Amino acid sequence: QVQLVQSGSELKKPGASVKVSCKASGYTFTSYAMNWVRQAPGQGLEWMGWINTNTGNPTYAQGFTGRFVFSLDTSVSTAYLQISSLKAEDTAVYYCARNEGYDSWWYFDLWGRGTLVTVSS
Amino acid sequence: DIQMTQSPSSLSASVGDRVTITCRASQSISRYLNWYQQKPGKAPKLLMYAASSLQSGVPSRFSGSGSGTDFTFTISSLQPEDFATYYCQQSYSTPWFTFGPGTKVDIK
Numbered sequence: 001q002v003q004l005v006q007s008g009s010e011l012k013k014p015g016a017s018v019k020v021s022c023k024a025s026g027y028t029f030t031s032y033a034m035n036w037v038r039q040a041p042g043q044g045l046e047w048m049g050w051i052n053t054n055t056g057n058p059t060y061a062q063g064f065t066g067r068f069v070f071s072l073d074t075s076v077s078t079a080y081l082q083i084s085s086l087k088a089e090d091t092a093v094y095y096c097a098r099n100e101g102y103d104s105w106w107y108f109d110l111w112g113r114g115t116l117v118t119v120s121s
Numbered sequence: 122d123i124q125m126t127q128s129p130s131s132l133s134a135s136v137g138d139r140v141t142i143t144c145r146a147s148q149s150i151s152r153y154l155n156w157y158q159q160k161p162g163k164a165p166k167l168l169m170y171a172a173s174s175l176q177s178g179v180p181s182r183f184s185g186s187g188s189g190t191d192f193t194f195t196i197s198s199l200q201p202e203d204f205a206t207y208y209c210q211q212s213y214s215t216p217w218f219t220f221g222p223g224t225k226v227d228i229k
Binding site: 035037044045047050059061062068078089095097103104105106107108109111112114 | 122153155157159163164166167168171172176183206209210213215216217218219220221222223
């Protein structure tokens with residue numbers, strides 16, 4: 001079954017770090033780039049960036065540089081999002097989403113269910 | 122950066138209604154425009170890509186059109202399961218993607 005399975009909800013204190021995982025199954029992990037998308041409570045979708053699953057090269061959107069790190073473990077077909085120095089405003093659901101398409105005809109055809117990260121003292 | 126806007130931000134409609142949502146890009150994006158549906162507490166779902174191509178398995182009551190800066194998403198006959206929030210997304214500026222702010226469709 002083609003799917004992305006994300007890790008469970010996290011409750012963290014301000015200043016802590018969190019690492020969210022996204023495990024792919026049912027397809028060749030390195031054939032598709034992986035995106036990360038943030039959705040704050042009651043808000044819209046915000047594209048955070050993506051990672052080339054062949055090279056491990058990440059691309060970060062504006063506003064997601066410095067504290068946000070995308071990484072991979074291709075041996076277990078898993079992408080990771082690590083957020084350091086957590087702030088209350090990082091409270092959100094974080095989705096991984098697979099890139100499908102070619103040239104600029106890209107779209108996100110497969111999504112994880114999302115991981116809720118709550119930052120609170 | 123390419124900015125995306127959607128109108129309306131929300132609308133109320135009845136089952137059977139024809140619903141139209143507009144998405145506008147801050148510069149021409151050709152037809153590099155996708156549409157997603159999101160229901161509360163669920164992940165987004167791809168409905169349409171390349172402005173007017175229906176994703177496999179998506180009902181034909183959904184359609185899209187447009188090119189350049191102005192795009193339209195239409196539900197020809199609204200069904201109970203269509204009440205959701207709809208987002209447009211541009212992929213013209215790959216590897217940079219941008220979502221629109223969303224349009225919430227709820228029950229009148």
